[in-house]
Amino acid sequence: MTDGYSAVDVVAEPDSMLVIFRWRRDPNTYAIKVEFPTAPKSPWTGLPVTSADEWAADVAARLDEELQTGLVRRSRRMIRDGYVLLDTRDAPDVCPAGFFISSVPLDDVVLSLSLSQRDDRERAYGSPSASVSTLASEAGCWLAKAGMDVTIPRQLIVEAKLACWLQARVDNARGRPFVGHTAASWEDKQRTTARLDLVHIQPDVPSEVRDALVRLTVCQVAEAGALRVVTAIDDPELHGLGFRPANGGGLTLHTSSAEPLSDPTAGA
Numbered sequence: 348m349t350d351g352y353s354a355v356d357v358v359a360e361p362d363s364m365l366v367i368f369r370w371r372r373d374p375n376t377y378a379i380k381v382e383f384p385t386a387p388k389s390p391w392t393g394l395p396v397t398s399a400d401e402w403a404a405d406v407a408a409r410l411d412e413e414l415q416t417g418l419v420r421r422s423r424r425m426i427r428d429g430y431v432l433l434d435t436r437d438a439p440d441v442c443p444a445g446f447f448i449s450s451v452p453l454d455d456v457v458l459s460l461s462l463s464q465r466d467d468r469e470r471a472y473g474s475p476s477a478s479v480s481t482l483a484s485e486a487g488c489w490l491a492k493a494g495m496d497v498t499i500p501r502q503l504i505v506e507a508k509l510a511c512w513l514q515a516r517v518d519n520a521r522g523r524p525f526v527g528h529t530a531a532s533w534e535d536k537q538r539t540t541a542r543l544d545l546v547h548i549q550p551d552v553p554s555e556v557r558d559a560l561v562r563l564t565v566c567q568v569a570e571a572g573a574l575r576v577v578t579a580i581d582d583p584e585l586h587g588l589g590f591r592p593a594n595g596g597g598l599t600l601h602t603s604s605a606e607p608l609s610d611p612t613a614g615a
Contacts, residue, residue: 349411351570366410367430370419372572374603376430377419381406417441420566441563443555447518448563450511451487451528453504490514493525499545500530508532510541511567515548515556526552529560531568534577541568543578554584561588569602576600 351371358365360380367378382390389396389405396402410418413435421441422433442448483504487497503509515527527548534540543564548557565576565588578590579597586598593599 349414352414365432366406370414371570373419373570374572374574375569377433378427378430379410379413379418379422379433379435381410419570420563441559442515442518443553443559445518446515446526446556446559447522448513448515448556448559450567451490451500451514453486453512487512487514487528490525490528494549495525495528495547497528500528503530503532503544506532510538510571510573511564513560513564513567515552515560524549527556527560529564531564531576538572539574541571541573541576543576543580546580546582558584558588561585565589565600565602573602575602 353369355367355369355376356365358367363380363382365378365380367376369375370377384390384396384402387395387397391405391409394405396405418433418435421438422435423438425432425434483501486501486504491497500509500512503512509530510533511529511531513529514525516522516525528545529543529547530545531541531543534542543561546557546561548554548560568576576590577593577597577599578585588600590598590600
């Protein structure tokens, strides 16, 4: 249906079917319930649906749109028979009211140079090139102007370890001010473990913004293949998001369906 979607199975139930699938490189297997039709029209568009093929095409179009607009990230979750059942009904927005969260835009040249430099270091253990360092020094400059420390994510770019860098801002026509950011890095060459390196929100910003930043960071690295997320950040709030004490210190969170990212709406 869309890039990142990989079909696993379709299971018929008495009045509906379960569409079971994998999403990107996320270790979880997901499912969404689709009600069987009760009238010859689309429940989503209201247009006539006069055959099973038209109904299937209508379902595929709906799921395509849902997946492209964040179905996996925004849905309520419930573990069922080894997969994660997604429910979009009355699901809260992934961004807290009045705020917007997005990836920090990075110049493609920064990423390509970083990857090239990483390969060079693996072969010759050389130091990062001046061009990479120069480009990285400009990344997230608007966050720095807002008074936030961007040293860690810039260094991760130079080291070609950056897995995710998210920013939060007030949701208004100006797109300002920026009020927080998070950054995560890759711990291993296989990219199965990510490290939450940075979590920051500005003073007087609701804690829900920090929680949403962390939750979306975990979602993003999971979609890139991370099986677990570790951190040395000592913040009691992380326990409420599913992080647990790790052997040897710090906290860890497993991204598999057996231990999903905690969400106050999960299972509702």
